[in-house]
Amino acid sequence: MLPSSKLLMTAVGELGPHAVKEAAARIAPYAVRTPLIRSDHIDSLLGVAVHFKCEHMQKTGSFKARGALNAVMCLPDDVAARGIVAHSTGNHGAAVAWAASIRGVPCTMVVPSTTPAAKLANIARHGANLIKCAPNLAARQTTAEAEAAMLGGGTIIHPFDDKMVIAGQGTIGAELLEQVAGLDAILVPVSGGGMIAGIAAACAGSSTRVIAVEPKGKRLKEALAAGERCVFRPEELAVRPTVPTVADAIPTVLLGERLAWPLVSALVDPRDVLTVDDGQIAAALRLTAAELKQAVEPAGAVALAALLSEGFQRLRLHSELPLRTVAAVVCGGNVDMEALARFLAPPP
């Protein structure tokens, strides 16, 4: 039931701490080495020392800048010059547009017509050409491929199932290992799995484990326990192609098939998956504002939601390995102000 060992060995072999270190050197001149925030109040609530890794303060407002920049920087000059293309719910789009602007090459961004205004503005400001399409994966892929062809061979940057993207996201883990002594675990929100795959790769061989946090309805915990990437019936996926969560930046149901799933299924223990619902995410978002003084998108509060859950306390009290010092990745902060206001003070 585990991924085929050949696929796994290839994925892990290519994507270990070494690949992440190379990515870190490549992005260092442009990306932010994001700070950590602490809260005595939250520490005492939880009984652990929590370091919040502020990826909402990353360039473009989310961790996606790391992977996108690493991927764009790796391209040969002639390939990069033809242009970069991506399709995105927002954060990957902003990140790729920014990365292309850093490299000084053209960028075309395919965006679902339902993307919030704050995210569109965050893409447009980096000078990308915006192309709207229907809000479904097939339309996005088709449109992106057509745009890449029009560029005479533009490079499509996949949002998560790409070696260089994963290595770039992994630099979050590499930084945390340097920033926090005796780090027992990192809590990572999961969507397509690029960030958690990269962080797990960065931590491979260390004593820091990676705890996945999923929005309810994603069923990653079941998938890892079963050793099956997809535990949904095809008809279920057809009617519900995204996870129904308020954390709209992490809507992807299945982990990337080529790299993310093999890496995550090899490196993350199924017991180390925590599941949070919309109410928990909203409460964590309010606590993030009130206590940490951070204005984040719902996905940015997902790791704190998991820390506040009973599941985390069970893990902490019953785990063979200690959970005394942990990091929570605050993955992004791109949220419409009206939406944020509704989370902070729900209408009566």
Added chain:
Amino acid sequence: MLPSSKLLMTAVGELGPHAVKEAAARIAPYAVRTPLIRSDHIDSLLGVAVHFKCEHMQKTGSFKARGALNAVMCLPDDVAARGIVAHSTGNHGAAVAWAASIRGVPCTMVVPSTTPAAKLANIARHGANLIKCAPNLAARQTTAEAEAAMLGGGTIIHPFDDKMVIAGQGTIGAELLEQVAGLDAILVPVSGGGMIAGIAAACAGSSTRVIAVEPKGKRLKEALAAGERCVFRPEELAVRPTVPTVADAIPTVLLGERLAWPLVSALVDPRDVLTVDDGQIAAALRLTAAELKQAVEPAGAVALAALLSEGFQRLRLHSELPLRTVAAVVCGGNVDMEALARFLAPPP
């Protein structure tokens, strides 16, 4: 028209960079060396490099923790053991309560009955004894003195016009001089003047100037130009004892007479005072959330409001001294979530 030179020499002599360095060493084990945040977008809007000094991430959620801790730590053991008393609109109260808990001595806090819930909770969590009084300065002072007497000689920590409080707040300036190379100016919100006096003392002798930011109605610019601490008629002060501003953490009309005014009038140029109104503060608070991803109290957005003002651009373009690299003190983040929500998305 300047403060009497004897008073000034005493104030400046006691409160220079040396006093601030001593304070920095005293508070270093407990206070946060707060991080800086940058935004490419805001830099390009303004034409200057802005470093936001994150005092809303300080212990207790505001810069007040620095001064309060320095003051409490300086007390002899037997004096400290009798207990600490303060009266406060909130941030100073939380800071003093926290400082007393660090020192392990009892604390009584006199709070105006109008203090917002978030601020009361922020005081109570540090174990202080809360005493409510009428929301006017006379009632606060009388009640605090009575409480100090009941403790058999408790120490009242003044919120701003105290040498050790000012030296503690000055550590913000000392840190900025270390954190930012070639810093041309620091923009500092002003209420009673403790923070700006301390920062100006820390910067005395450096090439970094201090720019005061005041809420409209405070008339500090006029006061400095006239060399008069108070430019109001007594009857004006009687009917309006606080500045009418949305930045409710900085309501004090007059700078502290004993130390804050002499220091500020000696060290801050009247041309280096910027004045902002409620609309400018609200817009800056929204930009702080949307762009910097920080959830702050209105006073925390006052320095950014000044940077966004025409007054700052006039200063930048017509100043003999360069304004290329500046810091803005984000002084606090203690705000009710309902109030923050109203700022982010004003009701139609």
